Amino acid sequence: MTNPIKPVRKIVLPVAGLGTRFLPATKAIPKEMLPVLDRPLIQYAVEEALDAGIQDIIFVTGRNKQVMEDHFDHAFELEKILLERGKTEALAISQSMLQEEGRISYVRQMNPHGLGHAVWCAREIVGDEPFAVALPDELLQSKPGCLKKMIDVYNELGGNIIATLKVPDQETSNYGIVALGHTVQTTGGHCTEVKGLVEKPKPSEAPSNDAIIGRYILQPEVMQALSSKEIGAGGEIQLTDAMAKMIGHQAFHTVEYTGGRYDCGSKIGWLTANIVMAMEDPELAQKLKDVIG
Numbered sequence: 001m002t003n004p005i006k007p008v009r010k011i012v013l014p015v016a017g018l019g020t021r022f023l024p025a026t027k028a029i030p031k032e033m034l035p036v037l038d039r040p041l042i043q044y045a046v047e048e049a050l051d052a053g054i055q056d057i058i059f060v061t062g063r064n065k066q067v068m069e070d071h072f073d074h075a076f077e078l079e080k081i082l083l084e085r086g087k088t089e090a091l092a093i094s095q096s097m098l099q100e101e102g103r104i105s106y107v108r109q110m111n112p113h114g115l116g117h118a119v120w121c122a123r124e125i126v127g128d129e130p131f132a133v134a135l136p137d138e139l140l141q142s143k144p145g146c147l148k149k150m151i152d153v154y155n156e157l158g159g160n161i162i163a164t165l166k167v168p169d170q171e172t173s174n175y176g177i178v179a180l181g182h183t184v185q186t187t188g189g190h191c192t193e194v195k196g197l198v199e200k201p202k203p204s205e206a207p208s209n210d211a212i213i214g215r216y217i218l219q220p221e222v223m224q225a226l227s228s229k230e231i232g233a234g235g236e237i238q239l240t241d242a243m244a245k246m247i248g249h250q251a252f253h254t255v256e257y258t259g260g261r262y263d264c265g266s267k268i269g270w271l272t273a274n275i276v277m278a279m280e281d282p283e284l285a286q287k288l289k290d291v292i293g
């Protein structure tokens with residue numbers, strides 16, 4: 001018997017946002033290129049996708065984002081000089097993110113109308129197959145990675161999978177929040193049926209404390225739901241609203257994420273990521289302690 005669950009081969013990485021919380025740093029540099037230690041945020045997201053077995057990467061970009069294309073391409077001048085100088089380690093680092101040609105595509109979101117609109121902009125490249133979405137400013141650190149865990153669950157259950165994290169009551173209004181149904185046991189652990197989604201509810205109106213944290217596996221029908229371009233919270237086209245329309249027609253499950261998570265779209269999240277990850281690096285940890293005590 002053939003397996004009716006289509007594999008997840010593609011990931012959409014929306015990187016067309018304005019990054020206003022990081023101005024003026026993000027005036028000429030994309031937020032997704034801000035480094036945490038030695039790597040730009042976007043690289044962590046791509047590494048997480050590759051570790052999960054995803055091969056085709058679709059960036060939804062905008063104006064001033066071309067530097068991301070260069071990051072995933074050859075830097076001929078640099079590579080030539082490193083080679084001539086025998087700096088083989090630096091050369092390997094510089095070339096480590098080169099993918100097979102044709103595996104990375106770029107599509108432009110010409111106006112930043114919101115996350116849902118950014119995902120919709122990738123509809124022609126996604127085509128008629130399930131796909132993952134990851135928000136690169138949500139830096140998730142775990143082994144195995146969050147997307148890998150989600151794909152393991154997806155391969156058993158199919159449908160749509162959303163990663164969630166428990167947040168305190170007072171923070172529900174910062175997130176999409178999930179209304180939960182039955183618990184489902186899979187070989188990779190338990191996950192929970194999704195009965196509804198609410199974008200940024202007040203604590204008194206939140207159906208749970210389970211917040212959506214920027215990792216999704218979605219069926220292609222979400223593109224139809226997004227095509228109506230309904231304006232939601234914050235005056236933007238919200239992915240959460242499109243997913244909410246699909247509930248009842250398609251299976252949705254959450255995978256609860258319990259690893260390290262840093263909202264690097266905010267200054268405190270980005271700073272925390274740098275400090276925590278530096279403290280995990282034996283070489284940097286002692287030097288950092290010497291400086292900050």
Ligand code: UTP
Nearest residue numbers: 014015016017018019020021112113114115118
């Ligand atoms: P954010 O909600 O953090 O928005 O986007 P933003 O514009 O990047 O940043 P602030 O709030 O102004 O500081 C989450 C992710 O969705 C992408 C962003 O690039 C980021 O990776 N995004 C957001 C788009 O691609 N297009 C949009 O219209 C909005």
